[in-house]
Amino acid sequence: MSELTLTLLRLGLLVLLWLFIFSIAGVLRSDIYGTRVSRRSQRGSGRAPTSSPARPAAGAATVTPQPQGRSRRAAKRVPTSLLVTEGPLAGTSLPLRASGIVIGRNPECALVVDDDYASGRHCRLYAADGQWFVEDLGSTNGTFLGRDRLTQPRPVQTGSTLRIGRTVLELRS
Protein backbone atom coordinates (compact mmCIF):
# COMPACT_ATOMS: atom_id res chain seq x y z
CA MET A 1 0.00 0.00 0.00
CA SER A 2 1.30 3.43 -0.84
CA GLU A 3 2.23 5.81 1.94
CA LEU A 4 -0.22 8.39 0.61
CA THR A 5 -3.22 6.05 0.81
CA LEU A 6 -2.38 5.11 4.38
CA THR A 7 -1.98 8.72 5.45
CA LEU A 8 -5.28 9.59 3.82
CA LEU A 9 -6.96 6.67 5.58
CA ARG A 10 -5.45 7.68 8.92
CA LEU A 11 -6.57 11.30 8.66
CA GLY A 12 -9.87 10.33 7.05
CA LEU A 13 -10.72 8.14 10.03
CA LEU A 14 -10.07 11.01 12.46
CA VAL A 15 -12.12 13.41 10.34
CA LEU A 16 -15.00 10.93 10.14
CA LEU A 17 -14.84 10.37 13.91
CA TRP A 18 -15.12 14.07 14.59
CA LEU A 19 -17.84 14.54 11.97
CA PHE A 20 -19.78 11.85 13.85
CA ILE A 21 -19.32 13.79 17.08
CA PHE A 22 -20.39 17.07 15.52
CA SER A 23 -23.47 15.53 13.98
CA ILE A 24 -24.39 14.12 17.39
CA ALA A 25 -23.88 17.58 18.89
CA GLY A 26 -26.16 18.92 16.17
CA VAL A 27 -28.86 16.44 17.16
CA LEU A 28 -28.39 17.44 20.81
CA ARG A 29 -29.04 21.06 19.97
CA SER A 30 -32.42 20.33 18.49
CA ASP A 31 -33.39 17.59 20.92
CA ILE A 32 -35.79 19.35 23.20
CA TYR A 33 -38.45 17.74 25.31
CA GLY A 34 -40.08 18.29 28.67
CA THR A 35 -41.84 21.58 29.24
CA ARG A 36 -41.45 24.82 27.39
CA VAL A 37 -41.95 28.21 28.96
CA SER A 38 -42.91 30.67 26.28
CA ARG A 39 -43.03 34.37 27.05
CA ARG A 40 -45.41 36.77 25.46
CA SER A 41 -44.61 40.42 25.96
CA GLN A 42 -47.95 41.67 27.17
CA ARG A 43 -48.37 44.36 29.74
CA GLY A 44 -50.70 44.42 32.71
CA SER A 45 -49.07 41.92 35.09
CA GLY A 46 -51.85 39.43 34.56
CA ARG A 47 -54.63 41.72 35.72
CA ALA A 48 -55.66 42.83 32.25
CA PRO A 49 -58.28 40.70 30.52
CA THR A 50 -55.81 38.59 28.61
CA SER A 51 -57.72 35.36 28.75
CA SER A 52 -55.83 32.92 26.54
CA PRO A 53 -55.62 34.74 23.24
CA ALA A 54 -54.69 31.50 21.53
CA ARG A 55 -58.13 29.99 21.57
CA PRO A 56 -60.84 32.38 22.66
CA ALA A 57 -63.18 31.44 19.84
CA ALA A 58 -62.95 27.71 20.36
CA GLY A 59 -63.52 27.92 24.09
CA ALA A 60 -66.50 30.19 23.70
CA ALA A 61 -68.02 28.11 20.94
CA THR A 62 -67.83 24.74 22.61
CA VAL A 63 -68.76 25.66 26.14
CA THR A 64 -71.28 28.42 25.98
CA PRO A 65 -72.60 30.75 23.34
CA GLN A 66 -72.26 33.79 25.64
CA PRO A 67 -70.19 36.62 24.26
CA GLN A 68 -67.01 37.38 26.14
CA GLY A 69 -66.34 40.28 28.44
CA ARG A 70 -69.44 40.12 30.64
CA SER A 71 -67.97 38.93 33.87
CA ARG A 72 -71.21 37.81 35.57
CA ARG A 73 -71.98 35.44 32.75
CA ALA A 74 -68.37 34.43 32.21
CA ALA A 75 -68.09 33.33 35.84
CA LYS A 76 -70.39 30.43 35.08
CA ARG A 77 -68.16 29.12 32.40
CA VAL A 78 -65.88 26.16 32.67
CA PRO A 79 -62.28 27.30 33.21
CA THR A 80 -59.62 26.17 30.76
CA SER A 81 -56.45 27.58 32.24
CA LEU A 82 -54.84 28.54 35.51
CA LEU A 83 -53.01 31.85 35.93
CA VAL A 84 -50.68 32.79 38.76
CA THR A 85 -51.49 36.40 39.65
CA GLU A 86 -49.37 36.96 42.77
CA GLY A 87 -46.32 35.38 44.30
CA PRO A 88 -42.92 34.31 42.97
CA LEU A 89 -44.39 32.78 39.81
CA ALA A 90 -46.71 35.69 38.94
CA GLY A 91 -47.58 35.71 35.27
CA THR A 92 -47.30 31.98 34.70
CA SER A 93 -50.24 30.24 33.16
CA LEU A 94 -50.83 26.64 32.32
CA PRO A 95 -53.71 24.84 30.61
CA LEU A 96 -56.07 22.72 32.68
CA ARG A 97 -55.81 19.15 31.51
CA ALA A 98 -58.65 16.69 31.76
CA SER A 99 -56.35 14.48 33.80
CA GLY A 100 -56.13 17.11 36.54
CA ILE A 101 -53.34 19.21 38.03
CA VAL A 102 -51.41 18.85 41.25
CA ILE A 103 -49.91 22.02 42.72
CA GLY A 104 -47.12 22.04 45.28
CA ARG A 105 -43.41 22.36 45.85
CA ASN A 106 -42.61 18.78 44.88
CA PRO A 107 -40.91 18.75 41.47
CA GLU A 108 -43.29 16.02 40.36
CA CYS A 109 -46.24 18.44 40.51
CA ALA A 110 -47.67 19.92 37.34
CA LEU A 111 -47.29 23.44 38.76
CA VAL A 112 -44.23 23.66 40.96
CA VAL A 113 -44.59 26.73 43.18
CA ASP A 114 -41.49 28.19 44.75
CA ASP A 115 -43.21 29.31 47.93
CA ASP A 116 -41.99 28.66 51.47
CA TYR A 117 -45.55 28.37 52.77
CA ALA A 118 -46.63 25.71 50.29
CA SER A 119 -46.52 21.98 50.97
CA GLY A 120 -44.94 19.35 48.73
CA ARG A 121 -48.27 18.24 47.33
CA HIS A 122 -50.47 21.11 48.33
CA CYS A 123 -53.73 20.86 46.44
CA ARG A 124 -55.15 19.52 43.25
CA LEU A 125 -57.62 20.55 40.61
CA TYR A 126 -59.64 17.81 39.01
CA ALA A 127 -62.60 17.47 36.76
CA ALA A 128 -65.75 15.58 37.64
CA ASP A 129 -69.32 15.74 36.33
CA GLY A 130 -68.49 18.49 33.87
CA GLN A 131 -67.09 20.76 36.57
CA TRP A 132 -63.70 21.53 38.02
CA PHE A 133 -63.07 20.93 41.69
CA VAL A 134 -60.25 21.98 43.98
CA GLU A 135 -59.17 19.72 46.82
CA ASP A 136 -56.65 20.34 49.57
CA LEU A 137 -54.17 17.46 49.86
CA GLY A 138 -53.55 17.82 53.58
CA SER A 139 -51.32 20.86 53.25
CA THR A 140 -49.80 22.45 56.32
CA ASN A 141 -50.90 26.00 55.71
CA GLY A 142 -54.15 25.28 53.87
CA THR A 143 -55.65 26.22 50.55
CA PHE A 144 -58.00 29.20 50.40
CA LEU A 145 -60.79 29.53 47.87
CA GLY A 146 -61.62 33.20 48.00
CA ARG A 147 -61.47 33.84 51.76
CA ASP A 148 -62.49 30.38 52.95
CA ARG A 149 -60.08 27.66 53.94
CA LEU A 150 -60.88 24.42 52.14
CA THR A 151 -61.99 21.49 54.24
CA GLN A 152 -63.47 19.40 51.45
CA PRO A 153 -63.41 19.50 47.65
CA ARG A 154 -65.25 22.53 46.31
CA PRO A 155 -66.30 23.35 42.74
CA VAL A 156 -64.54 26.26 41.03
CA GLN A 157 -65.55 28.45 38.10
CA THR A 158 -63.80 30.88 35.85
CA GLY A 159 -62.72 33.80 37.99
CA SER A 160 -62.32 31.84 41.21
CA THR A 161 -59.15 32.72 43.09
CA LEU A 162 -57.08 30.25 45.05
CA ARG A 163 -54.43 31.16 47.58
CA ILE A 164 -51.56 28.83 48.47
CA GLY A 165 -49.09 30.39 50.88
CA ARG A 166 -48.18 33.66 49.20
CA THR A 167 -49.20 32.51 45.75
CA VAL A 168 -52.54 33.57 44.32
CA LEU A 169 -54.00 31.65 41.41
CA GLU A 170 -56.93 32.55 39.21
CA LEU A 171 -58.95 30.29 36.95
CA ARG A 172 -59.41 31.59 33.45
CA SER A 173 -61.14 30.43 30.36
Place this chain on the structure above:
Amino acid sequence: MITTVERVAPSTRRGVELLLLLVAIAIVLLAWVSVDLTRTGAVPAQIVPVGGGLLFLAVVVHVVLRWRAAYADPLLLPLTTCLNGLGLVMIHRLDLARNKLGADGDAYRQLIWTALAVALAVAVLVVLRDHRILRRFTYVSMAAGFALLLLPLVPLLGQTVNGSQIWIRVGPLSFQPGELAKIALAIFFAGYLVQTRDVLSLAGRRILFFTFPRGRDLGPILVAWLLAVLILVFEKDLGSALLFFGLFVAMLYVATERVSWIAIGLVLFGLAVAFALSTFSHFQTRVDLWLDPFSPTSLRRSDQLANGLWGMAAGGLTGTGLGQGRPWLTSFAESDFIFASLGEELGLFGTVAILVLYLLFVERGVRTAIGVRDGFGKLLAIGLTFSVAFQVFIVIGGVTRVIPLTGLTTPFMSLGGSALLANWIIMTLLLRISDQARRPMAETPAAAPQSAAPGAAEATQVVRLP
Protein backbone atom coordinates in the same frame (compact mmCIF):
# COMPACT_ATOMS: atom_id res chain seq x y z
CA MET B 1 -45.04 39.51 31.21
CA ILE B 2 -47.16 36.44 30.63
CA THR B 3 -45.51 33.06 30.52
CA THR B 4 -47.13 29.84 29.51
CA VAL B 5 -45.93 26.41 30.55
CA GLU B 6 -46.75 23.67 28.07
CA ARG B 7 -45.37 20.30 27.29
CA VAL B 8 -43.27 19.78 24.23
CA ALA B 9 -43.89 16.49 22.50
CA PRO B 10 -40.63 15.43 20.87
CA SER B 11 -40.50 13.60 17.61
CA THR B 12 -39.18 10.09 18.04
CA ARG B 13 -36.05 10.75 15.92
CA ARG B 14 -35.60 7.13 15.04
CA GLY B 15 -34.57 8.18 11.52
CA VAL B 16 -31.70 10.24 12.92
CA GLU B 17 -30.68 7.23 14.96
CA LEU B 18 -30.53 4.98 11.88
CA LEU B 19 -28.44 7.55 10.01
CA LEU B 20 -25.98 7.93 12.90
CA LEU B 21 -25.80 4.14 13.25
CA LEU B 22 -24.73 3.88 9.63
CA VAL B 23 -22.04 6.53 10.20
CA ALA B 24 -20.83 4.69 13.33
CA ILE B 25 -20.53 1.43 11.40
CA ALA B 26 -18.78 3.24 8.55
CA ILE B 27 -16.20 4.53 11.07
CA VAL B 28 -15.65 1.02 12.43
CA LEU B 29 -15.28 -0.53 8.97
CA LEU B 30 -12.93 2.23 7.82
CA ALA B 31 -10.79 1.63 10.91
CA TRP B 32 -10.75 -2.10 10.22
CA VAL B 33 -9.83 -1.66 6.55
CA SER B 34 -6.98 0.67 7.44
CA VAL B 35 -5.64 -1.84 10.00
CA ASP B 36 -5.60 -4.68 7.48
CA LEU B 37 -4.28 -2.54 4.63
CA THR B 38 -1.35 -1.55 6.82
CA ARG B 39 -0.59 -4.94 8.32
CA THR B 40 -1.30 -7.32 5.45
CA GLY B 41 -1.63 -5.01 2.46
CA ALA B 42 -5.07 -6.30 1.56
CA VAL B 43 -8.66 -5.49 2.38
CA PRO B 44 -9.85 -8.06 4.99
CA ALA B 45 -11.46 -11.05 3.34
CA GLN B 46 -14.31 -11.35 5.85
CA ILE B 47 -15.32 -7.71 5.55
CA VAL B 48 -18.64 -8.56 3.91
CA PRO B 49 -19.85 -11.18 6.42
CA VAL B 50 -18.49 -9.44 9.53
CA GLY B 51 -19.43 -5.92 8.41
CA GLY B 52 -22.85 -7.22 7.40
CA GLY B 53 -23.15 -8.95 10.76
CA LEU B 54 -22.38 -5.74 12.65
CA LEU B 55 -24.89 -3.87 10.53
CA PHE B 56 -27.44 -6.61 11.16
CA LEU B 57 -26.96 -6.45 14.96
CA ALA B 58 -27.26 -2.67 15.03
CA VAL B 59 -30.33 -2.66 12.80
CA VAL B 60 -31.98 -5.38 14.92
CA VAL B 61 -31.67 -3.20 18.03
CA HIS B 62 -32.90 -0.23 16.02
CA VAL B 63 -35.98 -2.10 14.79
CA VAL B 64 -36.74 -3.40 18.28
CA LEU B 65 -36.51 0.18 19.54
CA ARG B 66 -39.00 1.29 16.88
CA TRP B 67 -41.26 -1.52 18.01
CA ARG B 68 -40.96 -1.42 21.78
CA ALA B 69 -39.50 1.96 22.80
CA ALA B 70 -40.28 4.40 20.00
CA TYR B 71 -39.41 7.48 22.06
CA ALA B 72 -36.10 6.19 23.43
CA ASP B 73 -33.03 8.37 23.18
CA PRO B 74 -31.73 8.37 19.59
CA LEU B 75 -28.06 8.86 20.43
CA LEU B 76 -27.22 6.12 22.94
CA LEU B 77 -27.24 3.28 20.41
CA PRO B 78 -24.96 4.96 17.80
CA LEU B 79 -22.52 6.02 20.55
CA THR B 80 -22.38 2.50 21.98
CA THR B 81 -21.98 0.95 18.54
CA CYS B 82 -19.08 3.25 17.71
CA LEU B 83 -17.24 2.61 20.99
CA ASN B 84 -17.81 -1.13 20.86
CA GLY B 85 -16.67 -1.28 17.23
CA LEU B 86 -13.49 0.72 17.84
CA GLY B 87 -12.67 -1.63 20.71
CA LEU B 88 -13.18 -4.63 18.41
CA VAL B 89 -10.88 -3.12 15.76
CA MET B 90 -8.12 -2.51 18.30
CA ILE B 91 -8.43 -6.05 19.71
CA HIS B 92 -8.24 -7.42 16.15
CA ARG B 93 -5.20 -5.26 15.48
CA LEU B 94 -3.43 -6.72 18.54
CA ASP B 95 -4.43 -10.22 17.39
CA LEU B 96 -2.69 -9.55 14.08
CA ALA B 97 0.46 -8.44 15.90
CA ARG B 98 0.48 -11.67 17.94
CA ASN B 99 -0.49 -13.89 15.03
CA LYS B 100 -3.66 -15.08 16.70
CA LEU B 101 -5.93 -15.36 13.69
CA GLY B 102 -9.42 -16.60 13.02
CA ALA B 103 -11.14 -18.55 15.76
CA ASP B 104 -8.10 -18.35 18.08
CA GLY B 105 -8.20 -14.58 18.13
CA ASP B 106 -9.50 -12.46 20.97
CA ALA B 107 -11.44 -10.39 18.45
CA TYR B 108 -13.42 -13.48 17.43
CA ARG B 109 -14.41 -14.15 21.04
CA GLN B 110 -15.22 -10.50 21.61
CA LEU B 111 -17.40 -10.50 18.50
CA ILE B 112 -19.38 -13.43 19.88
CA TRP B 113 -19.75 -11.65 23.21
CA THR B 114 -20.96 -8.55 21.35
CA ALA B 115 -23.61 -10.62 19.59
CA LEU B 116 -24.64 -12.12 22.95
CA ALA B 117 -24.78 -8.65 24.50
CA VAL B 118 -27.00 -7.40 21.70
CA ALA B 119 -29.27 -10.42 22.08
CA LEU B 120 -29.51 -9.71 25.80
CA ALA B 121 -30.24 -6.03 25.14
CA VAL B 122 -33.05 -6.98 22.77
CA ALA B 123 -34.42 -9.41 25.36
CA VAL B 124 -34.38 -6.72 28.06
CA LEU B 125 -36.14 -4.25 25.75
CA VAL B 126 -38.84 -6.78 24.85
CA VAL B 127 -39.42 -8.19 28.34
CA LEU B 128 -39.07 -5.07 30.45
CA ARG B 129 -41.87 -2.79 29.28
CA ASP B 130 -41.52 -0.28 32.07
CA HIS B 131 -38.52 0.40 34.31
CA ARG B 132 -40.80 0.95 37.32
CA ILE B 133 -41.37 -2.80 37.47
CA LEU B 134 -37.79 -3.05 38.73
CA ARG B 135 -38.78 -1.17 41.85
CA ARG B 136 -40.72 -4.21 43.02
CA PHE B 137 -37.43 -6.10 43.11
CA THR B 138 -35.58 -3.65 45.36
CA TYR B 139 -34.62 -6.15 48.04
CA VAL B 140 -34.45 -9.10 45.66
CA SER B 141 -31.86 -7.24 43.65
CA MET B 142 -29.91 -6.44 46.81
CA ALA B 143 -29.76 -10.16 47.59
CA ALA B 144 -28.86 -10.93 43.99
CA GLY B 145 -26.14 -8.29 44.04
CA PHE B 146 -24.50 -9.77 47.13
CA ALA B 147 -24.86 -13.31 45.80
CA LEU B 148 -23.09 -12.24 42.62
CA LEU B 149 -20.35 -10.48 44.57
CA LEU B 150 -19.80 -13.56 46.75
CA LEU B 151 -19.85 -16.13 43.92
CA PRO B 152 -16.12 -15.94 43.18
CA LEU B 153 -15.38 -16.83 46.81
CA VAL B 154 -17.21 -20.15 46.47
CA PRO B 155 -14.60 -22.93 46.28
CA LEU B 156 -14.44 -24.87 42.97
CA LEU B 157 -16.42 -22.15 41.20
CA GLY B 158 -14.19 -19.21 41.94
CA GLN B 159 -10.93 -18.57 40.16
CA THR B 160 -8.00 -16.30 40.88
CA VAL B 161 -6.73 -14.42 37.84
CA ASN B 162 -3.86 -11.95 38.12
CA GLY B 163 -4.14 -11.85 41.91
CA SER B 164 -7.83 -10.92 41.98
CA GLN B 165 -10.42 -13.47 42.97
CA ILE B 166 -13.27 -12.07 40.91
CA TRP B 167 -13.84 -14.75 38.29
CA ILE B 168 -16.06 -17.77 38.18
CA ARG B 169 -15.57 -20.61 35.76
CA VAL B 170 -18.39 -22.83 34.57
CA GLY B 171 -17.19 -25.32 32.00
CA PRO B 172 -15.38 -23.46 29.24
CA LEU B 173 -16.85 -20.08 30.15
CA SER B 174 -15.35 -17.69 32.66
CA PHE B 175 -17.32 -14.76 33.90
CA GLN B 176 -16.94 -11.78 36.23
CA PRO B 177 -20.18 -11.65 38.23
CA GLY B 178 -19.20 -8.37 39.90
CA GLU B 179 -20.08 -6.52 36.70
CA LEU B 180 -23.71 -7.58 36.97
CA ALA B 181 -23.74 -6.92 40.72
CA LYS B 182 -23.16 -3.27 39.82
CA ILE B 183 -26.54 -3.11 38.08
CA ALA B 184 -28.35 -5.07 40.81
CA LEU B 185 -27.02 -2.81 43.57
CA ALA B 186 -27.85 0.31 41.57
CA ILE B 187 -31.46 -0.93 41.38
CA PHE B 188 -31.46 -1.63 45.13
CA PHE B 189 -30.09 1.81 45.93
CA ALA B 190 -32.56 3.59 43.69
CA GLY B 191 -35.47 1.64 45.16
CA TYR B 192 -34.39 2.12 48.75
CA LEU B 193 -33.45 5.77 48.46
CA VAL B 194 -36.61 6.81 46.66
CA GLN B 195 -38.67 5.78 49.68
CA THR B 196 -36.31 7.04 52.39
CA ARG B 197 -34.76 10.11 50.82
CA ASP B 198 -37.13 12.56 52.52
CA VAL B 199 -36.38 11.08 55.91
CA LEU B 200 -32.68 10.93 55.16
CA SER B 201 -32.46 14.57 54.18
CA LEU B 202 -34.85 16.05 56.75
CA ALA B 203 -34.82 14.06 59.97
CA GLY B 204 -31.64 13.98 61.98
CA ARG B 205 -29.34 15.92 64.22
CA ARG B 206 -27.46 18.92 63.06
CA ILE B 207 -23.79 18.92 63.98
CA LEU B 208 -21.74 21.89 62.82
CA PHE B 209 -22.86 22.58 59.25
CA PHE B 210 -24.10 19.12 58.42
CA THR B 211 -27.31 17.31 59.16
CA PHE B 212 -26.58 13.73 60.07
CA PRO B 213 -29.42 11.29 59.38
CA ARG B 214 -30.82 8.98 62.03
CA GLY B 215 -29.27 5.57 62.41
CA ARG B 216 -32.37 3.59 61.58
CA ASP B 217 -32.80 5.37 58.23
CA LEU B 218 -29.17 5.19 57.35
CA GLY B 219 -28.40 1.76 58.78
CA PRO B 220 -29.43 -0.60 55.97
CA ILE B 221 -27.77 1.45 53.30
CA LEU B 222 -24.56 1.91 55.23
CA VAL B 223 -24.36 -1.81 55.91
CA ALA B 224 -24.91 -2.66 52.25
CA TRP B 225 -22.32 -0.12 51.23
CA LEU B 226 -19.63 -1.29 53.64
CA LEU B 227 -20.31 -4.94 52.90
CA ALA B 228 -19.95 -4.46 49.15
CA VAL B 229 -16.72 -2.54 49.49
CA LEU B 230 -15.30 -5.01 52.01
CA ILE B 231 -16.08 -8.01 49.81
CA LEU B 232 -14.32 -6.37 46.91
CA VAL B 233 -11.32 -5.42 49.00
CA PHE B 234 -11.17 -9.01 50.22
CA GLU B 235 -11.24 -10.20 46.62
CA LYS B 236 -8.46 -7.69 45.87
CA ASP B 237 -10.52 -5.89 43.27
CA LEU B 238 -9.64 -2.32 44.18
CA GLY B 239 -11.06 -0.76 41.01
CA SER B 240 -14.53 -2.20 41.58
CA ALA B 241 -14.40 -1.28 45.28
CA LEU B 242 -13.69 2.31 44.31
CA LEU B 243 -16.47 2.19 41.72
CA PHE B 244 -19.08 0.93 44.20
CA PHE B 245 -17.98 3.45 46.78
CA GLY B 246 -18.30 6.34 44.32
CA LEU B 247 -21.62 5.03 43.01
CA PHE B 248 -23.14 4.93 46.48
CA VAL B 249 -21.93 8.40 47.44
CA ALA B 250 -23.21 9.85 44.18
CA MET B 251 -26.65 8.26 44.51
CA LEU B 252 -27.00 9.39 48.14
CA TYR B 253 -26.04 12.90 47.11
CA VAL B 254 -28.49 13.01 44.21
CA ALA B 255 -31.29 11.54 46.34
CA THR B 256 -30.91 13.86 49.31
CA GLU B 257 -29.31 17.00 47.82
CA ARG B 258 -27.07 17.18 50.92
CA VAL B 259 -23.49 18.26 50.36
CA SER B 260 -22.68 16.58 53.66
CA TRP B 261 -22.76 13.23 51.83
CA ILE B 262 -19.88 14.24 49.65
CA ALA B 263 -17.97 15.40 52.72
CA ILE B 264 -18.73 12.16 54.57
CA GLY B 265 -17.78 10.17 51.48
CA LEU B 266 -14.47 11.96 51.08
CA VAL B 267 -13.60 11.50 54.77
CA LEU B 268 -14.43 7.78 54.61
CA PHE B 269 -12.46 7.53 51.39
CA GLY B 270 -9.46 9.19 53.01
CA LEU B 271 -9.63 6.81 55.97
CA ALA B 272 -9.91 3.81 53.65
CA VAL B 273 -6.89 4.94 51.63
CA ALA B 274 -4.82 5.52 54.77
CA PHE B 275 -5.80 2.08 56.04
CA ALA B 276 -5.07 0.38 52.71
CA LEU B 277 -1.69 2.11 52.41
CA SER B 278 -0.60 0.81 55.80
CA THR B 279 -2.03 -2.70 55.39
CA PHE B 280 -1.91 -3.91 51.79
CA SER B 281 1.48 -4.13 50.15
CA HIS B 282 0.03 -4.38 46.63
CA PHE B 283 -1.76 -1.09 47.16
CA GLN B 284 1.47 0.55 48.27
CA THR B 285 3.14 -0.77 45.12
CA ARG B 286 0.47 0.77 42.92
CA VAL B 287 0.88 4.16 44.53
CA ASP B 288 4.66 3.99 44.04
CA LEU B 289 4.17 3.05 40.39
CA TRP B 290 1.80 5.96 39.99
CA LEU B 291 4.09 8.53 41.61
CA ASP B 292 7.21 7.51 39.71
CA PRO B 293 6.61 5.05 36.88
CA PHE B 294 10.02 5.62 35.26
CA SER B 295 12.28 5.00 38.24
CA PRO B 296 14.47 1.85 37.99
CA THR B 297 12.72 0.17 40.94
CA SER B 298 9.30 0.84 39.45
CA LEU B 299 10.36 -0.39 36.02
CA ARG B 300 11.67 -3.61 37.55
CA ARG B 301 8.30 -4.16 39.20
CA SER B 302 6.08 -3.34 36.26
CA ASP B 303 6.80 -1.44 33.05
CA GLN B 304 3.12 -1.49 32.05
CA LEU B 305 2.27 2.07 32.99
CA ALA B 306 5.53 3.45 31.59
CA ASN B 307 5.03 1.57 28.30
CA GLY B 308 1.52 2.88 27.99
CA LEU B 309 2.70 6.44 28.55
CA TRP B 310 5.51 6.07 25.98
CA GLY B 311 3.01 4.60 23.56
CA MET B 312 0.67 7.56 23.87
CA ALA B 313 3.63 9.94 23.55
CA ALA B 314 4.68 8.15 20.35
CA GLY B 315 1.21 8.76 18.95
CA GLY B 316 1.51 12.54 19.03
CA LEU B 317 -1.32 14.65 17.68
CA THR B 318 -2.70 12.50 14.89
CA GLY B 319 -1.29 9.13 15.90
CA THR B 320 0.92 6.67 14.10
CA GLY B 321 -2.07 5.37 12.18
CA LEU B 322 -3.93 2.14 12.89
CA GLY B 323 -1.61 -0.83 12.47
CA GLN B 324 1.55 1.28 12.42
CA GLY B 325 2.29 1.63 16.13
CA ARG B 326 3.55 -0.96 18.59
CA PRO B 327 0.82 -1.10 21.24
CA TRP B 328 1.41 -4.82 21.92
CA LEU B 329 4.54 -3.94 23.90
CA THR B 330 2.32 -2.92 26.80
CA SER B 331 0.93 -5.78 28.85
CA PHE B 332 -2.87 -5.98 28.88
CA ALA B 333 -2.92 -3.73 25.82
CA GLU B 334 -6.30 -5.19 24.81
CA SER B 335 -8.09 -4.80 28.14
CA ASP B 336 -6.92 -2.36 30.82
CA PHE B 337 -4.66 -0.43 28.45
CA ILE B 338 -6.85 -0.33 25.36
CA PHE B 339 -7.11 3.42 25.76
CA ALA B 340 -3.32 3.73 25.60
CA SER B 341 -3.27 1.46 22.52
CA LEU B 342 -5.85 3.63 20.79
CA GLY B 343 -3.97 6.73 21.93
CA GLU B 344 -0.81 5.50 20.24
CA GLU B 345 -2.46 4.81 16.90
CA LEU B 346 -5.14 7.52 16.77
CA GLY B 347 -3.20 10.24 18.55
CA LEU B 348 -4.54 13.06 20.69
CA PHE B 349 -7.32 13.83 18.21
CA GLY B 350 -8.52 10.26 18.41
CA THR B 351 -8.34 9.90 22.18
CA VAL B 352 -10.14 13.19 22.76
CA ALA B 353 -12.79 12.02 20.31
CA ILE B 354 -13.22 8.82 22.33
CA LEU B 355 -13.49 10.81 25.56
CA VAL B 356 -16.09 13.06 23.94
CA LEU B 357 -18.05 9.97 22.89
CA TYR B 358 -18.12 8.89 26.54
CA LEU B 359 -19.04 12.42 27.58
CA LEU B 360 -21.96 12.44 25.17
CA PHE B 361 -23.09 9.05 26.47
CA VAL B 362 -23.05 10.37 30.02
CA GLU B 363 -24.83 13.56 28.96
CA ARG B 364 -27.65 11.50 27.47
CA GLY B 365 -27.91 9.51 30.69
CA VAL B 366 -28.10 12.62 32.87
CA ARG B 367 -30.61 14.21 30.49
CA THR B 368 -32.73 11.09 30.79
CA ALA B 369 -32.57 11.32 34.59
CA ILE B 370 -33.66 14.96 34.48
CA GLY B 371 -36.43 14.27 32.02
CA VAL B 372 -38.03 11.22 33.57
CA ARG B 373 -40.92 11.98 35.90
CA ASP B 374 -40.73 9.31 38.58
CA GLY B 375 -38.18 9.40 41.39
CA PHE B 376 -37.10 5.78 41.02
CA GLY B 377 -36.35 6.26 37.33
CA LYS B 378 -34.38 9.41 38.06
CA LEU B 379 -32.20 7.71 40.66
CA LEU B 380 -31.71 4.57 38.60
CA ALA B 381 -30.75 6.54 35.50
CA ILE B 382 -28.30 8.71 37.39
CA GLY B 383 -26.82 5.70 39.16
CA LEU B 384 -26.29 3.72 35.95
CA THR B 385 -24.89 6.75 34.15
CA PHE B 386 -22.57 7.57 36.99
CA SER B 387 -21.28 4.01 37.12
CA VAL B 388 -20.22 4.28 33.46
CA ALA B 389 -18.75 7.76 33.95
CA PHE B 390 -16.83 6.84 37.07
CA GLN B 391 -15.54 3.65 35.47
CA VAL B 392 -14.20 5.67 32.53
CA PHE B 393 -12.55 8.06 34.98
CA ILE B 394 -10.96 5.31 37.07
CA VAL B 395 -9.53 3.34 34.18
CA ILE B 396 -8.52 6.20 31.86
CA GLY B 397 -7.33 8.23 34.84
CA GLY B 398 -5.18 5.25 35.80
CA VAL B 399 -3.75 4.80 32.31
CA THR B 400 -2.96 8.50 31.91
CA ARG B 401 -1.47 8.72 35.43
CA VAL B 402 -4.09 11.03 36.93
CA ILE B 403 -4.84 8.52 39.73
CA PRO B 404 -3.13 5.24 40.70
CA LEU B 405 -3.91 2.45 38.29
CA THR B 406 -6.57 0.03 39.50
CA GLY B 407 -7.72 -2.70 37.19
CA LEU B 408 -11.08 -1.98 35.59
CA THR B 409 -12.39 -2.39 32.10
CA THR B 410 -12.96 0.52 29.74
CA PRO B 411 -16.74 0.41 29.15
CA PHE B 412 -17.71 -1.14 25.77
CA MET B 413 -14.12 -1.26 24.50
CA SER B 414 -12.02 -3.60 26.62
CA LEU B 415 -11.68 -7.27 25.94
CA GLY B 416 -13.94 -9.11 28.35
CA GLY B 417 -17.40 -10.56 27.93
CA SER B 418 -18.93 -9.93 31.34
CA ALA B 419 -18.17 -6.21 31.29
CA LEU B 420 -19.54 -5.94 27.76
CA LEU B 421 -22.78 -7.70 28.74
CA ALA B 422 -23.20 -5.53 31.83
CA ASN B 423 -22.57 -2.30 29.95
CA TRP B 424 -25.01 -3.21 27.19
CA ILE B 425 -27.64 -3.92 29.83
CA ILE B 426 -26.93 -0.52 31.40
CA MET B 427 -27.35 1.08 27.98
CA THR B 428 -30.61 -0.78 27.44
CA LEU B 429 -32.00 0.27 30.82
CA LEU B 430 -31.13 3.87 29.99
CA LEU B 431 -32.94 3.48 26.66
CA ARG B 432 -35.97 2.11 28.48
CA ILE B 433 -36.00 4.97 31.01
CA SER B 434 -35.45 7.59 28.31
CA ASP B 435 -38.43 6.18 26.43
CA GLN B 436 -40.53 6.97 29.52
CA ALA B 437 -38.90 10.38 29.88
CA ARG B 438 -39.57 11.52 26.35
CA ARG B 439 -42.93 9.90 25.68
CA PRO B 440 -45.57 12.62 25.76
CA MET B 441 -48.21 12.14 28.41
CA ALA B 442 -51.51 11.00 27.01
CA GLU B 443 -53.62 14.07 27.53
CA THR B 444 -56.47 15.85 25.95
CA PRO B 445 -56.22 19.62 25.73
CA ALA B 446 -58.19 21.67 28.24
CA ALA B 447 -61.67 21.33 26.70
CA ALA B 448 -64.67 20.36 28.74
CA PRO B 449 -63.65 18.07 31.59
CA GLN B 450 -64.83 14.51 31.34
CA SER B 451 -65.71 12.76 34.54
CA ALA B 452 -62.39 11.23 35.40
CA ALA B 453 -61.73 8.44 37.80
CA PRO B 454 -60.02 9.68 40.98
CA GLY B 455 -56.95 7.56 40.27
CA ALA B 456 -56.43 9.20 36.90
CA ALA B 457 -56.50 12.71 38.34
CA GLU B 458 -52.80 12.89 39.18
CA ALA B 459 -51.32 14.27 36.02
CA THR B 460 -47.81 13.64 37.13
CA GLN B 461 -47.97 10.00 38.13
CA VAL B 462 -50.02 8.01 35.72
CA VAL B 463 -48.68 4.63 36.75
CA ARG B 464 -50.14 1.87 34.71
CA LEU B 465 -47.98 -1.18 34.80
CA PRO B 466 -48.68 -4.04 32.43
